[in-house]
Amino acid sequence: QKEVEQDPGPLSVPEGAIVSLNCTYSNSAFQYFMWYRQYSRKGPELLMYTYSSGNKEDGRFTAQVDKSSKYISLFIRDSQPSDSATYLCAADNAGNMLTFGGGTRLMVKP
Amino acid sequence: DAGVIQSPRHEVTEMGQEVTLRCKPISGHNSLFWYRQTMMRGLELLIYFNNNVPIDDSGMPEDRFSAKMPNASFSTLKIQPSEPRDSAVYFCASSLRGTIQNEKLFFGSGTQLSVL
Numbered sequence: 001q002k003e004v005e006q007d008p009g010p011l012s013v014p015e016g017a018i019v020s021l022n023c024t025y026s027n028s029a030f031q032y033f034m035w036y037r038q039y040s041r042k043g044p045e046l047l048m049y050t051y052s053s054g055n056k057e058d059g060r061f062t063a064q065v066d067k068s069s070k071y072i073s074l075f076i077r078d079s080q081p082s083d084s085a086t087y088l089c090a091a092d093n094a095g096n097m098l099t100f101g102g103g104t105r106l107m108v109k110p
Numbered sequence: 111d112a113g114v115i116q117s118p119r120h121e122v123t124e125m126g127q128e129v130t131l132r133c134k135p136i137s138g139h140n141s142l143f144w145y146r147q148t149m150m151r152g153l154e155l156l157i158y159f160n161n162n163v164p165i166d167d168s169g170m171p172e173d174r175f176s177a178k179m180p181n182a183s184f185s186t187l188k189i190q191p192s193e194p195r196d197s198a199v200y201f202c203a204s205s206l207r208g209t210i211q212n213e214k215l216f217f218g219s220g221t222q223l224s225v226l
Contacts, residue, residue, distance in 0.1 A: 041220075043114070043218050043220050044153070044215075046215065049214060088152075088153065097143070097155055097158060098215060101152070102152035102153075
């Protein structure tokens with residue numbers, strides 16, 4: 001079993017929809033949680049960064065971490081075709097290396 | 111800032127040949143990571159350096175793989191001899207480690223390697 005699991009999708013939604021992307025993890029020592037966005041033929045780029053449990057909002061994006069259930073979520077409001085990409089969640093144990101999920105491919109249709 | 115720079119962008123080679131991938135991290139970053147991405151296995155960490163010193167190479171699949179970081183602005187990943195199963199996208203990433211808030215990875219655009 002991988003330490004960070006993601007549904008690979010693809011997830012297809014109409015423009016303007018609210019998107020929910022999710023990850024589960026197994027390592028209780030993880031404290032830092034990130035979402036990376038990867039466009040086709042590009043490297044991943046950091047989208048959201050959160051510490052421990054709670055919510056963090058940045059524009060149309062909200063990252064949510066529930067450490068009690070080991071669940072990580074990314075919500076995208078008013079989704080746009082430009083949001084079409086692969087979203088990778090990642091977790092870090094304070095000073096060690098990031099562990100990535102396999103990524104969820106999102107398609108937002110106009 | 112130019113970001114993390116990788117070369118070549120694409121590499122096509124024949125089985126048995128030596129392949130060298132290159133990376134220039136972001137200036138001032140003190141940690142460098144080599145990742146491999148495939149559809150089947152996702153993004154896998156191969157090796158990471160801190161202050162030019164290899165810290166963890168447990169992800170390097172075989173002795174055919176080697177990585178060096180001779181100075182703070184350059185790293186190479188070498189595969190010798192290459193095999194078709196090495197075909198993947200290889201990413202280099204850098205970060206500024208030492209303060210928790212700065213442990214964020216910045217990725218290059220990757221090298222698409224095809225071994226025939």
